Amino acid sequence: MNRRFLMATAALAGLGVAAIAVPLAAQDLPPLAQKDRYKVGFAQMESNNPWRIAETKSFHDTAEECGWDLIATDAAGSAAKQVADVDSMIAQGIDVLFLPPREEKPLIPAVMKAKAAGIPTFLVDRSVDPNVAQAGRDYVAFLGSDFVDQGRRVAEWTLENFDGEKGIIVELEGTTGSSPANDRKKGFDDVMAQHDNMEIVASQSGDFARDLGRQVMETLLQAHPDVNIVYAHNDEMAIGAIQALELAGRKPGEDILVVSIDGTRDALQAIIDGKMGVTVESSPFFGPLACETMKRYAAGETIEPWVQVSDRIFTKENAADHIDEAY
Ligand code: GYE
Numbered sequence: 001m002n003r004r005f006l007m008a009t010a011a012l013a014g015l016g017v018a019a020i021a022v023p024l025a026a027q028d029l030p031p032l033a034q035k036d037r038y039k040v041g042f043a044q045m046e047s048n049n050p051w052r053i054a055e056t057k058s059f060h061d062t063a064e065e066c067g068w069d070l071i072a073t074d075a076a077g078s079a080a081k082q083v084a085d086v087d088s089m090i091a092q093g094i095d096v097l098f099l100p101p102r103e104e105k106p107l108i109p110a111v112m113k114a115k116a117a118g119i120p121t122f123l124v125d126r127s128v129d130p131n132v133a134q135a136g137r138d139y140v141a142f143l144g145s146d147f148v149d150q151g152r153r154v155a156e157w158t159l160e161n162f163d164g165e166k167g168i169i170v171e172l173e174g175t176t177g178s179s180p181a182n183d184r185k186k187g188f189d190d191v192m193a194q195h196d197n198m199e200i201v202a203s204q205s206g207d208f209a210r211d212l213g214r215q216v217m218e219t220l221l222q223a224h225p226d227v228n229i230v231y232a233h234n235d236e237m238a239i240g241a242i243q244a245l246e247l248a249g250r251k252p253g254e255d256i257l258v259v260s261i262d263g264t265r266d267a268l269q270a271i272i273d274g275k276m277g278v279t280v281e282s283s284p285f286f287g288p289l290a291c292e293t294m295k296r297y298a299a300g301e302t303i304e305p306w307v308q309v310s311d312r313i314f315t316k317e318n319a320a321d322h323i324d325e326a327y
Helices: 003-012 017-027 050-066 079-091 108-116 147-161 179-192 210-223 235-247 265-272 287-298 319-325
Strands: 038-044 068-074 096-099 121-124 141-144 167-173 198-205 229-232 257-262 278-281 306-308
Touching (some): 038 050, 050 068, 050 235, 079 108, 141 287, 147 229, 147 278, 167 179, 198 210, 265 278
Parallel strands (some): 038 068
């Protein structure tokens, strides 16, 4: 609806304009001034795995050359704490917020509060529910990978490389309600649903964590001893699954195919050792892209709603070439 019309209507109705100032501005993103230094918030969700640690380090490594006075927090795996961390950053007067929302829905209030406080927000590496909060309106943009495509690529590689007759698949899902877990599941499951020789017999969350991945695999192995493919939504859970499989006397890489996503050092090593088949890249090095996108926004550019990161694929053909750059 037209802004001037709304104001006029409000005046006619005898409402104070200030009372409806927030809804009137609801379509507008907060601007960002061009300055030498910015007070920047990075509200990390957890630090219990190498991916998160590499991402936080990437923001710290970028801070100096991008002119950031960086406030970085760690929500220790709690969406509620992540919301509180954003609150405290707003109170500290940050100019810009970089936020990896742990889950799609609980972080929406934080996005809306930052907007209401006039702070432009960039979502990094995970997104929020697009039916509720939208890029270009509530936050500037989402910087990250195509998770559906990652899942699809793992499925396609699996179809080409699995040499058994019938695939009995166990899926280890990421954090429930997170965008990568939702989308990596969709991408993989949709492809597999088109193949009669592939069956997903169990799909359960391991919260993107190594230890939980190991525990869930242990349990699922009891219920499905005939499993011959494990699809994990990230490398940490894949490594946990390999530990559970080996403990149970299975031979990952020989009697069971393990496939996953990220490209961590341990996963590349597992591929080199023949225990894992593939990992589709999902890079944690967001610092430089965050800097560049923020500067473009401050210069007055309209940012595309999805600043998409392209992902490589690591297999036994190239894992050794990339392990030195891995984290
Ligand atoms: O794959 C996982 C991490 O959101 C893309 O989160 C990210 C995912 C990544 O904990 O390992």
